[in-house]
Amino acid sequence: AQSVSQHNHHVILSEAASLELGCNYSYGGTVNLFWYVQYPGQHLQLLLKYFSGDPLVKGIKGFEAEFIKSKFSFNLRKPSVQWSDTAEYFCAVNPGGYNKLIFGAGTRLAVHP
Amino acid sequence: GAGVSQSPSNKVTEKGKDVELRCDPISGHTALYWYRQSLGQGLEFLIYFQGNSAPDKSGLPSDRFSAERTGGSVSTLTIQRTQQEDSAVYLCASSPGTDSYNEKLFFGSGTQLSVL
Numbered sequence: 001a002q003s004v005s006q007h008n009h010h011v012i013l014s015e016a017a018s019l020e021l022g023c024n025y026s027y028g029g030t031v032n033l034f035w036y037v038q039y040p041g042q043h044l045q046l047l048l049k050y051f052s053g054d055p056l057v058k059g060i061k062g063f064e065a066e067f068i069k070s071k072f073s074f075n076l077r078k079p080s081v082q083w084s085d086t087a088e089y090f091c092a093v094n095p096g097g098y099n100k101l102i103f104g105a106g107t108r109l110a111v112h113p
Numbered sequence: 114g115a116g117v118s119q120s121p122s123n124k125v126t127e128k129g130k131d132v133e134l135r136c137d138p139i140s141g142h143t144a145l146y147w148y149r150q151s152l153g154q155g156l157e158f159l160i161y162f163q164g165n166s167a168p169d170k171s172g173l174p175s176d177r178f179s180a181e182r183t184g185g186s187v188s189t190l191t192i193q194r195t196q197q198e199d200s201a202v203y204l205c206a207s208s209p210g211t212d213s214y215n216e217k218l219f220f221g222s223g224t225q226l227s228v229l
Contacts, residue, residue, distance in 0.1 A: 004155070006155075034217070036218075043116070043117075043219075043220045043221065043222055044204070044206075044218075044220040045220070046217040046218070049217065090155065090156065092156075100146065100158045100161050100169065100172070101146075101156075101158070101218065102158065103148070103155040103156035103157075103158075104155050105154055105155040106155055
């Protein structure tokens with residue numbers, strides 16, 4: 001069965017530190033990849049997505065993610081985090097030909113001033 | 114409305130009772146999803162509606178769970194004979210439905226269900 005693994009469940013950083021959140025998926029075919037974010041007290045919202053083309057995808061608020069097909073990975077990065085990035089981050093995969101997103105367990109990020 | 118609306122926001126029930134959770138998607142969105150988020154778990158897919166097509170029920174965990182969507186808009190998720198393991202946040206999402214593989218989902222704020 002398809003699955004999505006997020007290896008870091010909790011991450012604590014200081015402001016200005018660099019961020020990388022891991023995401024691996026298990027599906028051998030074409031995939032569409034997403035990162036969603038849930039800020040405290042808010043709805044889940046899309047951060048960025050990859051469908052095809054350049055494997056380095058830019059999203060909102062300075063986030064980016066790189067699709068590495070050979071590693072089945074789609075890690076999220078940000079060079080310098082801010083306190084306002086404190087949130088829960090979810091990686092999601094839409095296997096080709098399927099109409100539902102498969103989500104990872106999420107990573108809670110806490111950024112201290 | 115401007116976003117996906119879910120009600121109630123919180124529901125406390127006793128084990129064995131039935132509950133109904135409501136989702137009002139964004140107007141015009143033909144695709145509607147239900148997910149469940151348990152403590153420390155990811156979002157678990159439950160069911161997907163697309164227009165007038167037969168729903169994809171592959172994620173429903175047992176026959177105690179059912180969902181319907183009336184008139185292609187509002188959806189109700191029903192859990193019969195609730196169990197404590199049903200306690201979770203139930204999230205509804207909708208999308209325009211023109212390209213389901215690539216669209217972003219718009220999520221509601223969820224219903225926190227607690228089964229005592």
